[in-house]
Amino acid sequence: MNSASRDAILGRVREALHRKAGDVIEDAPPVRLDVPELGVPARIAGFRERFEALNGKVHVVSSRDGARQAITEILNGRAAVASNARFLEECGIGWLSSVRTGLTDREELKAACAEAPVGITSAQYAIASTGTLAMLSSAEEPRLVSLLPPAHIAVIPASRILVNLDELFEKLPLPADVTSALVFISGPSRTADIEQILVRGVHGPGEIHVVIVEGC
Amino acid sequence: MSSSYPIQIDATVHDPALQKAVYTATGRLMDMRRNAVALVPQFEELRNHANAVKRHTIGHLDHYLELVERNVEAHGGEVVFAQDSTEVADFILTLAKQKGAKLFVKSKSMTTEEIHLNSRLEAHQLEAVETDLGEYILQLADERPYHIIAPALHYTRHDVARIFEKKLGRTETEPSDQAMIARAVLRQKFLDADIGITGANFVIADSGAVVVVENEGNARLTHSAPKIHIAIAGIEKIIPRAQDLAVFLALLGRSATGQAMSVYTSFVSGPRRTGEVDGPDEFYLILLDNGRTKVLADEAKRQSLYCIRCGACLNHCPVYRKIGGHNYPWIYSGPIGAILTPQFHGIDHDPWLPFASSLCGACAEVCPVKIDIPRVLLELRRDVIESKTAAGANKLERMVFRMWAWAMKRPHMYERLGKMAAIGAPRGDAKTGWIKDLPGFLAPGPVAGWLQERDLPRPAAHSFRELWRERQKKKGPAT
Numbered sequence: 001m002n003s004a005s006r007d008a009i010l011g012r013v014r015e016a017l018h019r020k021a022g023d024v025i026e027d028a029p030p031v032r033l034d035v036p037e038l039g040v041p042a043r044i045a046g047f048r049e050r051f052e053a054l055n056g057k058v059h060v061v062s063s064r065d066g067a068r069q070a071i072t073e074i075l076n077g078r079a080a081v082a083s084n085a086r087f088l089e090e091c092g093i094g095w096l097s098s099v100r101t102g103l104t105d106r107e108e109l110k111a112a113c114a115e116a117p118v119g120i121t122s123a124q125y126a127i128a129s130t131g132t133l134a135m136l137s138s139a140e141e142p143r144l145v146s147l148l149p150p151a152h153i154a155v156i157p158a159s160r161i162l163v164n165l166d167e168l169f170e171k172l173p174l175p176a177d178v179t180s181a182l183v184f185i186s187g188p189s190r191t192a193d194i195e196q197i198l199v200r201g202v203h204g205p206g207e208i209h210v211v212i213v214e215g216c
Numbered sequence: 217m218s219s220s221y222p223i224q225i226d227a228t229v230h231d232p233a234l235q236k237a238v239y240t241a242t243g244r245l246m247d248m249r250r251n252a253v254a255l256v257p258q259f260e261e262l263r264n265h266a267n268a269v270k271r272h273t274i275g276h277l278d279h280y281l282e283l284v285e286r287n288v289e290a291h292g293g294e295v296v297f298a299q300d301s302t303e304v305a306d307f308i309l310t311l312a313k314q315k316g317a318k319l320f321v322k323s324k325s326m327t328t329e330e331i332h333l334n335s336r337l338e339a340h341q342l343e344a345v346e347t348d349l350g351e352y353i354l355q356l357a358d359e360r361p362y363h364i365i366a367p368a369l370h371y372t373r374h375d376v377a378r379i380f381e382k383k384l385g386r387t388e389t390e391p392s393d394q395a396m397i398a399r400a401v402l403r404q405k406f407l408d409a410d411i412g413i414t415g416a417n418f419v420i421a422d423s424g425a426v427v428v429v430e431n432e433g434n435a436r437l438t439h440s441a442p443k444i445h446i447a448i449a450g451i452e453k454i455i456p457r458a459q460d461l462a463v464f465l466a467l468l469g470r471s472a473t474g475q476a477m478s479v480y481t482s483f484v485s486g487p488r489r490t491g492e493v494d495g496p497d498e499f500y501l502i503l504l505d506n507g508r509t510k511v512l513a514d515e516a517k518r519q520s521l522y523c524i525r526c527g528a529c530l531n532h533c534p535v536y537r538k539i540g541g542h543n544y545p546w547i548y549s550g551p552i553g554a555i556l557t558p559q560f561h562g563i564d565h566d567p568w569l570p571f572a573s574s575l576c577g578a579c580a581e582v583c584p585v586k587i588d589i590p591r592v593l594l595e596l597r598r599d600v601i602e603s604k605t606a607a608g609a610n611k612l613e614r615m616v617f618r619m620w621a622w623a624m625k626r627p628h629m630y631e632r633l634g635k636m637a638a639i640g641a642p643r644g645d646a647k648t649g650w651i652k653d654l655p656g657f658l659a660p661g662p663v664a665g666w667l668q669e670r671d672l673p674r675p676a677a678h679s680f681r682e683l684w685r686e687r688q689k690k691k692g693p694a695t
Contacts, residue, residue, distance in 0.1 A: 002307075006285075006297035009451065009505045013278045016513035025276040029268040031459040034258075050476075084493075109493050110441070114407060130477040139491035143440040147433060165466070165477075169459040176291055176423035176458070176485035180495060181440070184481040189433040193350035193368050194376055194391035196241055202349055202395045203402070204433025204480065 033166040043128045043161040044212055050131030054187030055200065057209045060158075064091040067155050070211050071120065072096060074153055078117045081109075083145045085122035091155060091213070093120060103142075113148035119205070121146045123154045123185075125171070126210065129164035132186040133210065136179040143181060151207035152185075157216040228540045234370060238540050241369045242531040248474025249528060249582070256470065262463050267586040269463070270522035273421075273454055277512065280421045280454045281503065287424025291486030293499035300506050301331030304448065307502065308333070308413075309340055315444065317342070317410035321402075323428065323435035324348035325415025326364060326525055327448050327504060329547045333413070344413070345405045347434035349398050356383040362541035363549065365472050365527040370540060402434070412438035412496070416449035417524065418464060419501070422457045425485035426501060429468060429478045436480050445484070445496040451503050452512075452521035458483070464524065467584035471526040507560035517592050520555050522585040529579035529589060535572055545569065551579035555592045563599050570596035631681055638675040649674045 014020060038046070048058040059070045068091050075098060082093050082101040094101045099120065103109040113119060121141060125134040133154050137143045146152045162168050175182040189204030200206040228234055253259050273280055285295040298304045311317070320337060322328065322344055334355070337344040346355040350368035354361060357379045361367035368376075373389050380386045386397050414435050416426035426447040428435045439445045455464060461483075469475040488495030511521055530536045530550030541549040545566045546557040554569050563570075570593045579589040605614060623629050640658075644651040651672040654663070 002296055005299050005303055008299060009297050009503075009509065010278055010281060012505070012509035013281065013451070013512060016509055017275060017277065019276070019278055021278070023279075025279045026272065028272050028456045029265065031457060032262075032265050032463055033459060054479075104493055106494050110407065114403075132477050137488075137492060137495060139493065142493040142495075143436070144494050147436055147440060164462075166462045169462050173457075173459055174423055175483055176287070176420075176425050180291070180484070180486050180489050180492065182483040182485075183436060184477060184483075186475075186477040186479050188479070189431070190479055191349045191395055191432050193348070193353070193366065194371070194394055195237075195373055196244055196366075196369075197373075197391040199392045199395040202399055202432045202434075203347070203437055 033170055035163055035167045035170060038128070038163045040158055040161070043163060044158055044214070046128035046163075047126055047131060047161050047210075047212070050129065051187065051210060052131075054131050056131065056187045057207075059209060059211045060214060061211060062214045064213060064216070067091040067211050067213050068093060068096065071153060071155070074209050074211075075099075075118060078151075080118035080120050080153075081112045081116040081145055081149065082120040083122065083142060084140045086140060087122040087157065088120060088155060093155070104139075109142055110144060110148075113144040116149045118151040118153060119145040119147070119149035120153045120155070123156045123210075124160065125168055126154075126156055126161045126212075127163075127165055127168060127184075128161055130186055132165070132184050134168055135183045135185060136175070137181040137183070138179060143183070146183075146185065147204055150201060150205055151209075152205040153209045153211065154185075155211040155213065158212050158214045159216065161212070225539050225543045228543055229538060233372070234540060235538075237370055237372065239537055241363075241366060242537050245366070245473065245527070245531040249471060249531070250474075252470040252474035252476065255476075256466070259467075259470075262467055263584055263586050265463050266467055266584060267522065269455060269460055270585050271519070273456055274452060274512070274518060274521050277451065277454070280456065281451060283421040284419055284424060284454060284501070284503070287422065288486065288499075288501050289424070291424050291499075292489075293424065293486040293501060296500055296502045298502050298504050298506075300504075301333070301336070304331050304333065304502055304504060305336040307500075308337065308411075308446065309342075311444070311446075311500070312337075312340075312342060312411065315410065317444070319405065319409045320344040320411045320413055321347050321405050321409040321434075321438050321442065322351075322413045323415070323430065323438040324351050324367070325413070325448060326361070326547060327415050327450050328413065329361060330506060331504070333448075345402065345409075347402050347405070347438060348430070348432060349395055349434075352398055352402065353379060356380070360542070360547055363527060363530055364525050364552075370542075406434075406437045406441045409438075409442045411444040411446060412440075412442040413446045413448065414438050416447050416453055416501075417468065418461065419449050419454045419503075420456075420458050420461070420483070420485075421454050423483075423485050424501075425458070425483050427461065428482045428484065429465070429480070430482075431473075431475075431479040433480055436482055439482060439484055440495060443496055444498045444500075445487070446500045446502060447484070448502045448504060451505055451508050452523075468524055468526055471528040471582065471584040511556075511559045514559075514595075516595050517555070517559060519587050520552075520559060520592055522587050523552055523556070524585055525552075526584055528582040528584065532578040532582050534574060534576060534578070539572075551589045551593075552587075555587075555589055555596065558596050558599075563596060563603060567600045567604075570594075570600060631679065634675065634679050638677055638679070641675050644672075644674045 536550040
């Protein structure tokens, strides 16, 4: 079925457009990316403002040890699953007794994330202008850790905060070259499907924290 | 005017609760869009850019379809071309059989609504569960979406409670409780599902990727948890480059819900790769025609395919806001529905639809990709009239308009006719001067019908031309 349907559809498209297979095409309009200059402190401030406006929480710390302390406070006794991100390792997140990490089996990871009250990840980038985390899924960073638990904590170095989405696509012109899934997260999961009343945490985490580590 | 409107419109217009629900929800969405757009001074430039990118892509769609195919395959996925709903269902049913799959989770997708995918799967004893909260409620109620982005917009919390009581045995009336009930039911479905089906807001040619935009997290769960991910997209959803998303995402969220970014945007390019712990093992992208190539063939109306399904035209449409989403004949409602439906189904199907508009132009003003919807509506009206004329109808109307055109092109004739009208017209209503009806010999059949719903102003005793000549005589020639 498929090859015949493929040819039929392409044939109809070409007929409609008066084109033939292999016809040259005009250049697409040039890409429009606009990246203003912004220093790191302004990026941190911008991210904090936008992310908190979306009802996320932002914690700025000045060292990797500080990040671990911040996470201990946020967890406040809750158990957690952590991704295998190198930066989390550098922060010593795995030393925390209530945090489970190093999972490499799919079913085990899925079950752990379905049970855990909190998931801890890093993030490849954060975006200041929209209060967004950019997660690239990889061996280090599985998808479900930031998705199944009702709370999510992301820990990122301040140097990874970008000005806007345009800068992200400048840095990652072809995301598919480096990951099978790039996910942008802007605040807690929400719905307004019933009477337009805002409800958080409907499918994804309703609670979300970002710990920004200055100086790295 | 074409044939009469479907009768249910009356029921909607005379249902005060429904009127309030639709007015409030669309009004709020309008406010949120307005506030968000006001913060982006270059918004107009973004719209122009998006329009140019879409025009280019749709104009070279064959090239981009092949590019998508190559790049999806390069990342380990498979592209399936489907001409219609049957071909989509055949592919999915065959795959399900092969894999022993029984349970599907679905995230919101207008394209799958188009082809009634759920009922086709259910007919084969497969379970397909809608996971967007609004769509889940609709599935329990066996209804179709009321709005492109707010599918259950017409329900109150009490409607939802009634539906949940009947289907789930739960009676809570607080939306937050209701959302958590749905979460619990659907969470188990996500964990058990064999196949996840999503739509695609965009298909990215240079990456072989699909982009899915949402707020709840159900689409992420749909493409992350099961071992197989199928994305279904109309062939028109392509944009050339990942970098184009900087513009398109900026437009989509703000136009739809006034969000700078929706909570979750997923850019999925194939199955999981070596070393990845989770994610699907298989990725299929179904590219659906289902009538789109027909739309493509008409150069003036081709722009209908630029639509990115933000729903802004519905919210701003005085007709949609009055008659709601279910009085449109197809799943696409509002102005975009009024132009897509006749092009997909043929104008004979619902010839009244292009006429159900005041042509106020609000839709074109807010469209993020600048589709000139009023222009397309006019083109469609012409198609409707031409097809009727070709079928032998409207001979009288055509003759009258030809005479009218003849007179309008001759200033002296026009003036003379105007004078005759001024002398010959009845005096009209004593107080207002409006003419409510004409004597029978002046109002043959169709004119009488026309006058039933309209009053005419009395023609002025002296025409503008007369007054102007008088004035010039008094003042002397202008310098």
